[in-house]
Amino acid sequence: xARFKKEGKREIPAINTGSMSDIIxxxxxxxxxxxxxxxxxxxxxxxxxxxxEIQKLEKKSLASSVYVGEPMKSAMYGTEPRIQLNDQFxxxxxxxxxVEKERAARNEIDRPLLSTTLKVDGNVKxxxxxxxxxxxxxxxxxxxxxxxxxxxAKSDE
Numbered sequence: 001x002a003r004f005k006k007e008g009k010r011e012i013p014a015i016n017t018g019s020m021s022d023i024i025x026x027x028x029x030x031x032x033x034x035x036x037x038x039x040x041x042x043x044x045x046x047x048x049x050x051x052x053e054i055q056k057l058e059k060k061s062l063a064s065s066v067y068v069g070e071p072m073k074s075a076m077y078g079t080e081p082r083i084q085l086n087d088q089f090x091x092x093x094x095x096x097x098x099v100e101k102e103r104a105a106r107n108e109i110d111r112p113l114l115s116t117t118l119k120v121d122g123n124v125k126x127x128x129x130x131x132x133x134x135x136x137x138x139x140x141x142x143x144x145x146x147x148x149x150x151x152x153a154k155s156d157e
Contacts, residue, residue, distance in 0.1 A: 040084070040086050043071060043077075044068065044069035044071055044072065045071075046119050046147075047069075047121055047149075048147045048149050049120075049148055050122075050150070052150075052151055054150055057117070062114050063117045064098070064102040064114065066083065066084075066098075066117070067083070067084040067120075068081055068120040068121065068128060068132070069084075069120065070123070081121070081125070083095075093135070095135040095139070096139045099141050114143065115143035116144050117145045118132065118146050118147065119147040
């Protein structure tokens with residue numbers, strides 16, 4: 001039998017990187033599809049009250065949100081409840097302009113289906129919520145929903 005001798009040192013073959021870009025783009029598209037975009041950066045603390053009878057919105061895209069709560073930076077903005085529309089603090093009188101901008105940004109077919117979601121902290125007094133509802137009524141935004149979190153039903157004892 002003959003012996004086989006290795007002549008010289010063998011090199012490791014180079015890795016084929018031709019499909020590397022395809023793999024990277026697949027990951028990119030995957031993460032773009034599964035990621036939820038945040039509606040607005042919250043500047044107020046909102047811990048909605050608990051409720052037992054909850055229904056989910058059918059189309060969240062047709063709801064514009066009004067946030068009410070204590071500011072996150074209480075040293076700068078105080079501890080009184082503030083209203084946040086999109087990414088800025090606002091007053092009750094600014095709600096009219098906010099609703100009109102939301103309507104203008106939507107398709108004409110979707111305008112009658114628009115609703116306003118009040119995301120209010122559970123510790124906020126009802127006076128500011130009533131003022132917001134009055135302003136929404138004056139601008140003709142009659143569909144109002146309240147954001148809540150699921151709670152346990154209290155048993156009668």
